[in-house]
Amino acid sequence: MIDTAITDLLYGFTVALEPHNLMWCFVGVLVGNMVGVLPGMGPLATISILLPLTFGMKAVPAILMLAGILYGGQYGGAICSILLNLPCHPPHAVTCLDGYPMTKQGRGGVALGVTVIASFIGASWGITEMIFLSPLLVRAALQFGPAEVCSLMLLGLLAGSTLARGSPLKGVCMTVLGLFLGSVGTDLETGSERFTFGMTELDDGVELIALALGLFGVAEFMSSVNQMSPINMAYTNVRFRDMRPTLADLKRSFFPMCRGTIIGSLCSLIPGTGPTIASFVAYAAEKKVSRTPEKFGTGMIEGVVCPETATHSSIQGDFIPTMSLGIPGDAVMALLLGALMIQGIVPGPQLISQHPDIFWGLVASFWIGNIILVILNVPLIGIWCKMLAIPYRFLYPSAMFFVCIGVYAANNDFFQVGEVVALGMLGYILLRLGFHPAPVVLGFVLGPRFEENFRRAMLIARGDITVFVTRPISAVFIGMCVLLLASQLYFRLRGPKIKPDAAAQGEGSPPMPGQMTPQRIPVTPAE
């Protein structure tokens, strides 16, 4: 098994090292890093704004570039959160806790330096996991009938909506809304039109790009415009020289890195628990293990290293269910999957055997991309820090242009630019009412496939709904769904005080803000 994995991986490297693919991987990483650094631009906004750039490309370079944008944006976000105390992306909320105090002590460069190392190690482990686990998962998944696929999707949807930020009830609401939006347009089996209200432009359904840009672009701009207070640039003058950690720093970060890696990879195996939860759990665990827990929040290097490693390890791990089962764990993965579908590639267990160039090329490009990131981030740190100074008033109008032209370029149709206005308005109302729109995209991408498999399962079972619990594999998934809901109920009734990380995901104080109003979150260190 190891032999085949290594042969496949080598094949992947030959794909990823083709000059054309290598170039787009580099461009993706560079642009992702650049946009990720900008305050107020989270990875969801970054990916959806840059998605249209890949329309003209072939599938392999397109997916390599998008993946590059994703983890490049992660690296960039760390810079923003450590130097400015602005968590642009929820997982970095905990990095701020000790990263910013380190910056204030003049050790911001060191924090960035170890972050780069930690991210690389976490990512490498995640990639290794992907190489060995994905083929195993695929082998199991090829046995699945429509009923199993359906229950698995249900599990993915439930996990994605209840374990994400905010109240689980509202998360499920957003998923249902996404499933509904996915059903707009021509029904695949009967050919009748649904919810088009006579508009022929809606026959092909709502455009994924319009949905993503409306919810994560326009709505975010509406909530952050004029809400950003001036950025404190006092500590952003970091040079290459400052980044070198001392031997003592490295020694102190070694075990946190190992722990972070393990926590991150475990979190990525549970569907729906993405990098955010991984980083919170990692920070909490590190604090528990530490001999001086009271010092956390005052610039402990462990508090930076462990969550960052966990984040990166779990981001790479999130690709496992996405690529091998076709079931994305969160909205970012749903967008990547949507991008593959735009390229005409059907996601699912057959993807690895039918398009080995995409899968193994992607795996290999992760390593290449991460090495590029290390190279980019270490000497160029000064330039990234300068980019922090770009004011939001220049940023969002330019981004609005990218939104408009990007949606237009999807189908060369102005109607879909109009969809953005409507969806943006909807997204902002939802944000104000305390909904987090990320699960909408999850539901939207999975919706049509869920419906198709559900119908097929019902047809095979002759309308017998109990098929989902009488077939053993399906029953296991349904059981996990029930367990998930029961545990959510349990923690809600017990109250958020008991389990800090449950409180973090459930009652949702921290994260989302990153994107909403970055400047106004007082991320104060723990008492």
Next chain:
Amino acid sequence: MWAKTFNTNGPEDGREEIVQPSTSLLRDLVRKKDFYAGGLMLLVGIGIALKGSTYRLGSLMHMGPGFMPTALGILLMLLGIAIGASALAAAGAGGEEESQSILPDNPQWWAWFCILMSPVLFIFFGRYFGMAPGTFACVFIAALGDRTATWKATFILATVVTVFGVGLFSYFLQVPMPIFTWGGGL
């Protein structure tokens, strides 16, 4: 606990909720964000279910196009009721720390209008005058939304983005949209 220190709200938010005991259940309820959230979902759910049931429902074995949307609509209605009910429970229990106002502390009507107008102007100018005017109008109006915007800075920004954007999308990425046109053949 460390998780609690992440409170999204500044200390000034929600001060009233804590200090004042709930005098009237109804008044409390109307001030709850979740009440409106649940209500909105209930309405959307009713709309989806009503419209969905006009399509053929079919049986479980042979599902028609209306089956799934109707089911989703009903589910959304139930979820909306559940959210509203939790607001009711919270209203009875007294205030929370979370801010309950739907509008932010300083509503930005002008900026919101500018941002939403930006794609509209892009559609209009893009269709009738071409990509360059569309881009310029789109960036210009969006930039006006900022509190500190000046005419000069806005103009410069819009020009720069137009030049860069047309170069990138028209020449490099070959988006099929004329740079300049008159009256629009579309």
